[in-house]
Amino acid sequence: MYFKIEKKLENSLGRAGILKTAHGDIQTPAFVPVGTKASVKALTPEQVLDLGAEVILANTYHLYLQPSDELVAKAGGLHKFMNWSGPIMTDSGGFQVFSLGAAYGKEISKITKITNPSFLIPERFDDNDAPRLAKVGQDGVSFKSHLDGSIHYITPEKSIQIQHNLGADIIFAFDECISPTEDLKYQEEALERTHRWAERSLMEHQRLSAEEKVSLAGSLSTPTGVALPLGSSVKGTSRNETFSSALFGIVQGGRDENLRKKSAEFIGGLDFDGYGIGGSFAKEDMTSAVKWVNEILPEKKPRHLLGIGEPEDLFGAIENGVDLFDCVAPTRIARNGSLYTKNGKINIMNAKYREDFSRIEDNCECYTCMKYTRAYVAHLFHGKEMLAATLASIHNLFFIVNLVKKIRQSILDDNFFEFKEEFLKNYIK
RNA sequence: GCGUCGAUGGUAGAGUGGUCAAAUACGACACGCUGUAAACGUGUUGCCUUCGGGCUUCGGGGGUUCGAAUCCCUCUCGACGCA
Numbered sequence: 001m002y003f004k005i006e007k008k009l010e011n012s013l014g015r016a017g018i019l020k021t022a023h024g025d026i027q028t029p030a031f032v033p034v035g036t037k038a039s040v041k042a043l044t045p046e047q048v049l050d051l052g053a054e055v056i057l058a059n060t061y062h063l064y065l066q067p068s069d070e071l072v073a074k075a076g077g078l079h080k081f082m083n084w085s086g087p088i089m090t091d092s093g094g095f096q097v098f099s100l101g102a103a104y105g106k107e108i109s110k111i112t113k114i115t116n117p118s119f120l121i122p123e124r125f126d127d128n129d130a131p132r133l134a135k136v137g138q139d140g141v142s143f144k145s146h147l148d149g150s151i152h153y154i155t156p157e158k159s160i161q162i163q164h165n166l167g168a169d170i171i172f173a174f175d176e177c178i179s180p181t182e183d184l185k186y187q188e189e190a191l192e193r194t195h196r197w198a199e200r201s202l203m204e205h206q207r208l209s210a211e212e213k214v215s216l217a218g219s220l221s222t223p224t225g226v227a228l229p230l231g232s233s234v235k236g237t238s239r240n241e242t243f244s245s246a247l248f249g250i251v252q253g254g255r256d257e258n259l260r261k262k263s264a265e266f267i268g269g270l271d272f273d274g275y276g277i278g279g280s281f282a283k284e285d286m287t288s289a290v291k292w293v294n295e296i297l298p299e300k301k302p303r304h305l306l307g308i309g310e311p312e313d314l315f316g317a318i319e320n321g322v323d324l325f326d327c328v329a330p331t332r333i334a335r336n337g338s339l340y341t342k343n344g345k346i347n348i349m350n351a352k353y354r355e356d357f358s359r360i361e362d363n364c365e366c367y368t369c370m371k372y373t374r375a376y377v378a379h380l381f382h383g384k385e386m387l388a389a390t391l392a393s394i395h396n397l398f399f400i401v402n403l404v405k406k407i408r409q410s411i412l413d414d415n416f417f418e419f420k421e422e423f424l425k426n427y428i429k
Numbered sequence: 430g431c432g433u434c435g436a437u438g439g440u441a442g443a444g445u446g447g448u449c450a451a452a453u454a455c456g457a458c459a460c461g462c463u464g465u466a467a468a469c470g471u472g473u474u475g476c477c478u479u480c481g482g483g484c485u486u487c488g489g490g491g492g493u494u495c496g497a498a499u500c501c502c503u504c505u506c507g508a509c510g511c512a
Contacts, residue, residue: 036465057464095464110463133466146466177464250464278464307464329463336462336469351458381468389468 001169001246001273003028003302003323009411013294013321016411019302021087021169021246023079026054028302029318029411031404032089032326033397037062038072038082041331042389043397045084051366051398052405055086055169057326060162061093061154065145069165077167089326090168092159092201094175094250094278095307097141101134102179110307112180112282136176138193156200160247164208168245172276172306173201175250180280187254194252195266202270205247212244246273248304251293255285264296274302277322281308287316294321311340311403311427315420318407330400334392337381340399342426348392353378366398367391 005017019026033040033048036059040048048056063072075081078088103109133144140155159174175194178187249272253259267275275297281289290305297303304324305317314325330340337349341361346353348360356374364370368377368391380388403423410419 032464034465041465042468059465062465089464091464096466099464100466104466172464276464281463283463304464309463313463325464327463328465328467332465332467332469333462335467338462347460349459384468386468 003274003300005300007412009319009416010414012319013291014319014411014416015321015323016408017302017323019087019323021055023085023087023169024054026087026324027405027408028323029314029404029408030054030324031314031401032057032304032324033401034058034326034328034331035082035084036328037066038078040393040397042335042386042393043331045082047367047390047394048084048397049086051394052401053086053397055089055324056084057089057091058082058166058168059093059096060090060159060166060171061096061143063090063166064093064154064162065147065152069162073165073167079167087170088168089170089304090163090166090172091306091326092163092172092174092250093141093154094159094172095177096143097134097136097175098177098179098280100143100146101132101136101141102182104132104134108179108181108280110280112280136190136193140174141176156197157204160201160204160208164205164212164245170246170248170274170304171205173198173247173249173272175252175276175278177252177278177280178254180255180282182254184256187256187259191252191254191259191263194250195263198249198267198270198272202247202249202272205245209244248272248274248276248302250276250278250306251297252279253293254279255282255289257289257292260289260292261296264293268297272301274304276304276306278306283313286313287320290317290322291320297321311400312424314400314404314407315424318404318411319416319420325404327400330396331393334396335389337388337392338396339377339392340396342423344427344429348374348378349381354382360395361399364395364398366395368395368398 002020003017004020005015008015017028019028031053032055033053035041035048035056038058040056058078063069072078072081078090079085133146135142140153140158143152143154144150145152154174156174160171163171174197176190176197178190182190249267249270251260251263251267253261253263277290277293279289286308294303302323303321304326305322307327308317308325309327310329317325333345337347338345339348339360346360353374356378358374359369360374360377361369372391377388377391380391407416407419410416
């Protein structure tokens with residue numbers, strides 16, 4: 001993997017660049033569609049490619065449970081298994097520590113609406129018996145499978161091993177994404193844990209990478225074990241001749257400036273290939289949190305803001321030095337009937353669209369807008385037709401992927417701030 | 430013509446003297462969703478309201494009762510059976 005900054009935004013941390021991987025280049029900043037279970041829901045890989053995406057992200061925890069990383073390795077790795085020949089990232093399972101743990105069954109999500117810190121502090125003391133599918137230990141996390149109830153223990157080493165079996169281009173260190181309702185003491189403990197896990201993730205990654213190199217050297221004559229995906233090739237060459245996965249460390253620290261900076265110092269000081277910024281944010285704090293972190297992280301390495309974002313979140317993050325985003329929002333809200341337009345989101349199920357024979361968005365060049373009307377898409381949703389999810393997902397992903405591309409272009413063209421102002425003026429009513 | 434059963438909110442369908450403005454489901458309407466336990470979830474769904482409550486509803490009409498969607502009479506409509 002190789003990252004090159006092509007242009008910097010003046011008087012800020014923003015930049016446009018190019019991230020080269022064995023499976024193709026990523027023009028950054030870039031939006032990464034999420035395909036948790038080796039599938040961007042409702043879309044074929046060809047459709048994802050056609051709408052302009054250059055890279056996708058799958059999930060370690062989900063694929064480990066089903067169909068298993070061994071099976072994916074047997075299939076020749078994720079690229080071959082799912083028929084996506086471009087770059088792939090895998091998340092480490094760290095987010096499931098949060099979504100299946102502290103956030104399980106509660107109204108807590110990646111973006112918190114609570115902004116008064118005094119509301120964030122309590123809750124923990126009587127919370128020990130709350131039902132959850134993930135429990136954090138010092139050494140790792142025990143998960144109760146949401147599929148069959150079986151218990152699994154994931155350590156940093158285990159997460160990295162699974163990710164090596166899956167064979168993505170960019171993989172992430174195993175971290176603990178904490179709930180914003182945790183008190184400061186817990187946040188400090190969790191951050192210490194995340195840092196130790198980062199070191200362990202890095203060590204395991206280096207160990208496996210070295211092993212794979214040796215194994216590869218011998219593989220011309222000798223078959224290797226299952227931990228190394230065999231039989232996968234890109235353009236006729238063994239995948240691992242040209243390719244070994246890159247590991248990104250993850251900065252945590254919640255909403256606390258000191259913890260964020262401390263985490264950026266620590267994680268940034270380790271020899272990762274790039275950096276993820278994780279955690280649950282209050283929306284209005286996000287930009288400043290990103291800034292605290294990116295002022296510290298090594299400038300020359302790529303940064304990925306995990307799980308963000310909505311259109312209005314992108315600008316502040318890019319301005320402050322984020323190169324990559326992944327987010328389920330475009331595809332999830334698409335399946336639930338919300339569609340992006342330059343004037344904000346619309347709910348296509350609303351009565352007023354039943355006889356609206358215009359495009360979802362004027363001048364949109366996505367497949368859906370070129371071929372179908374709001375009325376038709378509304379009809380598909382009311383009729384619960386599967387095509388509704390497909391057409392809506394194509395539109396929303398096209399919207400976000402191309403919005404980020406336009407932002408990138410605006411950096412190259414020296415009109416980022418004008419573009420930002422113009423877009424937000426229309427989008428935020 | 431005789432007999433039996435039935436008629437409940439947009440639909441289906443509970444309820445068979447007070448705890449019923451009436452379960453539940455669907456539909457409708459609106460909102461939410463940020464590293465995906467999500468083709469999901471929440472709210473509203475007779476009218477009015479100063480949100481305390483008030484008012485009119487269970488095919489139509491009449492009656493019994495302190496009180497009726499629930500019991501009785503009658504009419505209308507429907508299903509089935511017998512002529």
